[in-house]
Amino acid sequence: MFQTGAGSETSEVEARRGEVVCGYDFHNSPLDFTRFLSAYKTMGFQGTALGKAIEVAKKMRQWRDPDDPEVRCTIFLGYTSNMVSSGCRELIRYLVERKYVDVLVTTAGGVEEDFIKCLQPTHILSQPPKGDNSGDTLRSLGINRIGNLMIENANYCQFEDWLMPILDDVYKEQIDNQNTVMTPSKLIDRLGREIDDPRSIYYHASKNEIPVFSPALTDGSLGDMLYFHTFRCGEGDAESGITLDIVRDVRKLNSIAVKSKATGMIILGGGVVKHHICNANLMRNGADFAVFINTGQAFDGSDSGADPDEAVSWGKLKGESRGGQFVKVCCDATIAFPLLVAGAFCDRV
Numbered sequence: 001m002f003q004t005g006a007g008s009e010t011s012e013v014e015a016r017r018g019e020v021v022c023g024y025d026f027h028n029s030p031l032d033f034t035r036f037l038s039a040y041k042t043m044g045f046q047g048t049a050l051g052k053a054i055e056v057a058k059k060m061r062q063w064r065d066p067d068d069p070e071v072r073c074t075i076f077l078g079y080t081s082n083m084v085s086s087g088c089r090e091l092i093r094y095l096v097e098r099k100y101v102d103v104l105v106t107t108a109g110g111v112e113e114d115f116i117k118c119l120q121p122t123h124i125l126s127q128p129p130k131g132d133n134s135g136d137t138l139r140s141l142g143i144n145r146i147g148n149l150m151i152e153n154a155n156y157c158q159f160e161d162w163l164m165p166i167l168d169d170v171y172k173e174q175i176d177n178q179n180t181v182m183t184p185s186k187l188i189d190r191l192g193r194e195i196d197d198p199r200s201i202y203y204h205a206s207k208n209e210i211p212v213f214s215p216a217l218t219d220g221s222l223g224d225m226l227y228f229h230t231f232r233c234g235e236g237d238a239e240s241g242i243t244l245d246i247v248r249d250v251r252k253l254n255s256i257a258v259k260s261k262a263t264g265m266i267i268l269g270g271g272v273v274k275h276h277i278c279n280a281n282l283m284r285n286g287a288d289f290a291v292f293i294n295t296g297q298a299f300d301g302s303d304s305g306a307d308p309d310e311a312v313s314w315g316k317l318k319g320e321s322r323g324g325q326f327v328k329v330c331c332d333a334t335i336a337f338p339l340l341v342a343g344a345f346c347d348r349v
Helices: 008-015 033-042 045-062 081-085 088-097 108-119 135-140 153-176 184-195 201-207 221-234 246-259 271-282 308-314 333-344
Strands: 068-072 074-079 103-106 143-146 149-152 263-268 289-294 325-330
Touching: 033 045, 033 333, 045 263, 045 289, 045 325, 045 333, 074 088, 074 246, 074 271, 081 088, 081 108, 081 333, 088 108, 088 201, 088 333, 103 108, 103 246, 103 271, 108 153, 108 184, 108 201, 108 221, 135 143, 149 153, 153 184, 153 221, 184 201, 184 246, 246 271, 263 271, 263 333, 271 308, 289 308, 289 333, 308 325
Parallel strands: 074 103, 074 263, 263 289, 289 325
Antiparallel strands: 143 149
16 A cells, blocks of 8 residues: 655655646647747656756856856867768758857767768668668778768778878978977868868868867878878888877866866767767866767776766766756657757747
């Protein structure tokens, strides 16, 4: 038999009651998209987590220094390469073009896929990845698969044709001036200027002076091109080729976090991208706001799947006792991120 609490037990129960569970009422016509997004807060499960994520992201945007209203929260946006392969690329570009974010951290693929899309489009695979679309068949046709997306080898060849002359120029500048220091962020900025295409994330990042950090820049097609380029520079000698200084970049990234009055993290996916941003915020004893969107699980001890409270234990994120506000949304980012951007960053909604 269930028992009804009484006295102090009743007050304990009441203290745990949040809002009443309720979904959006589609009887209202026409659809009110603002109310539709707000209804996620009372949806339950990951819908409620998404509703909270929208609220936390809004607070990042709205934060102002009490002593100087011109000083805003520094927002770090991190994302793995598959986000740029997908349609999330256009959402990231929107945030960068409007200067809604201040720092980007991504993987090598998160850089190169943007430029490749400026040269040739990425397509959705017309059929499920089996049978006529098996890995062996696609390989024989020169097609690379990313989930249910396809990128043709020819796209990477065109990327190489575009990139190599730029790398030639960078290498010559380093040879002619031994004091020239090239970091991953400077190279990405250079490529953003060279592409000269407003469809590109990094075109707008360069234009708006938003730094882009990629500590694993060699882990992808860009790394392949840097390797191939060494053979153009000196028969593949280990000492030949462009030199990239990652130490200066980590100092720059950490310094941005340390000097910020408040910081917020929006991170799509995990791995080096998630940890690089979190670790930078450790240098300031924790970020003030955080939204993690990924499908990683915490049971195996990976940082990718770790919940925000684990980051609190490391000092990468401020705990609730210090005013920290955070949430993890366990969801494919191609579903959750468009709704987050619509709810927190699109002023026309």
